[in-house]
Amino acid sequence: MAFHYPNGRRFISKPLEQAARPVKKMNFSNRGMTLEDDINASNEYYLANGTAVVHKKPTPVQIVNVHYPKRSAAVIKEAYFKQASTTDYNGVYRGRHLDFEAKETQNPSSFPLKNFHTHQIEHMKGILKQGAISFIILRFTATEEIYLMKAENLISFWERMSEGGRKSITKAEVEACSQKIPLGFQPRIDYIKVIEQLYAHFFSSGI
Template sequence: MTIRYPNGKVYKPNNSETPVKKQSKNEKKISFSNRGKTLEDDLNETNQFYNSHGLANVHKKPVPIQIVKVEYPSRSTAVIREAYFRTPSTTDYNGVWNGYYIDFEAKETESKTSFPLKNIHAHQITHMRSVVEQQGIAFFIVRFSSVDRYFVVPFDIIEEAWHTMESGGRKSIRLAAFEEKAVEIQIGFNPRIDYLAALKKIVANK
């Protein structure tokens, strides 16, 4: 199926900067959390836990799509061949926590040393800046999949790196910068990715 952006450009899925490698039969799992799940899967489970326990009300944003071409191989089946995003996507998740509006994007990278900025779009930066200006909390959750590390990254860290890139500077953020400025979280059982614990630290430090 072909999906296009509102400007007509073909959408190419790009979950993280490189595809996730399949684990060979002889490879050992790094940890109990390495079960083939994506960051999105883990966040959906986490949000379900938060919502069901009254800790927050957070959901994945629906993506409005306009279907333009459908084929009918048989009378009982239909196959979508082409569709368009009605509007540019903003971020992955939003909701309310402890009186705060929260809005965040989830990203993965296989790099062990840095997070490339190429998969963040200008309209996402604009959107998240507007959230912050309205006293909301905007942030990224970044997973370094090769080393199985997770960081909750305040928007201002990403925004600063974005402006540096636009000025001709570095096009990625070093892992060391995340270790210094972001909040690292460990994978767990319930919740899977306890990003609310990280948000408490971020709010307390403001």
């Protein structure tokens, strides 16, 4: 099945890109889960325990070609994303709107800014203007390190690139302006605990 972006460019899913790669040996810290899998599992835990309500945003698609190999079965052969996506997740925690993006890289020393798009940066700016909480969760897959970075910091790095600066965020910069999230069991990625630390002023007022 072929998917296309609004500009007509063909979409290649990550699973297909990764199909030819050798399977990474799993260990205690990496059980073969992608960052998205881990966050989804964490969100289910938060929901079940009444901690927060956070969901992955659905991506609307338009189906343009369907094949019917059997009368009782249909196979989608071609589809288009109706619009450019914004961020991956949104929800509510203690009366505050949460909006964030999750990205991972195999680069052990820096995080490429090409993983983000202009419309996502603009979306985060709009979220911040409304007084909500916006951030990104980054994973360095080589070392299984996960960080939570405020959207304000990502925007600063993006603007640096736009002005002719480097096209990535160094690992040292990520460590300096982000909070590391240790891998756990339940939840797997406890980003809510980090939010409590980084955004304490949002909750101390009781508003």
